[in-house]
Amino acid sequence: MKTNDVILQFTAKLVFFIIFLFSVHIFMAGHYTPGGGFVGGLLAASAIVLLILAFDLKTVQAGFPINYRIMTAIGLVLALGTAAFPMFDGKPFFTHYFDYFDLPFFGKTSLHTAMLFDAGVFLVVVGVTMTIIQSIGEDE
């Protein structure tokens, strides 16, 4: 029996963008206020899970042709590389560089290397969560 879930699919398509933008906001806010790469990654993964719930694994995989294992590897390299980079400079592991820049649109902005580490954590969390969910959903 084919069920007709037009309302759920339309809602999922709309809400996906809201959740994903909120995850980007949480990820960017993570330095001074609550948030960070882990929560943002979980939210982005839950946005994709909502699409998988409304549609199916095949459609979502066609929409996002991402190999999540490679995504996890890229995230690990980014996080560990950012953490290990100061050791080549003679500083301790996990040393944190930051400076103030004058960006054209945002004005005076502080850019931190902790952001790169957080981006790695984001990619790892999304990759691992989606790998788990795909491998759970694939077996009958």
Place this chain on the structure above:
Amino acid sequence: MTYFIFAAIGLVALSMLPMIYRMVKGPDASDRVIALDAIGVALISLIGLFSIVVETSYFLEIILLLAILSFIGTVAFSKFIEKGDIIDRDNSSK
């Protein structure tokens, strides 16, 4: 004003008790799912009232997060009740 907010917090917290009763006792799975969703809404309003008391806006993000998680959980439970499996591999062939 603060007494009013505290009274509202007490009332909302009190209103969660029958929902918890329905979630534990509920004769059917759908009763439990609806009770869980209502608990989520009550929790959201509780956090909103509490953020008025402590005069911070940091809790508003938690409200949005809780609403999103509650929504996804309710959708997943509904699909489980309706179809039996939550994630299907290919929807178009069936």
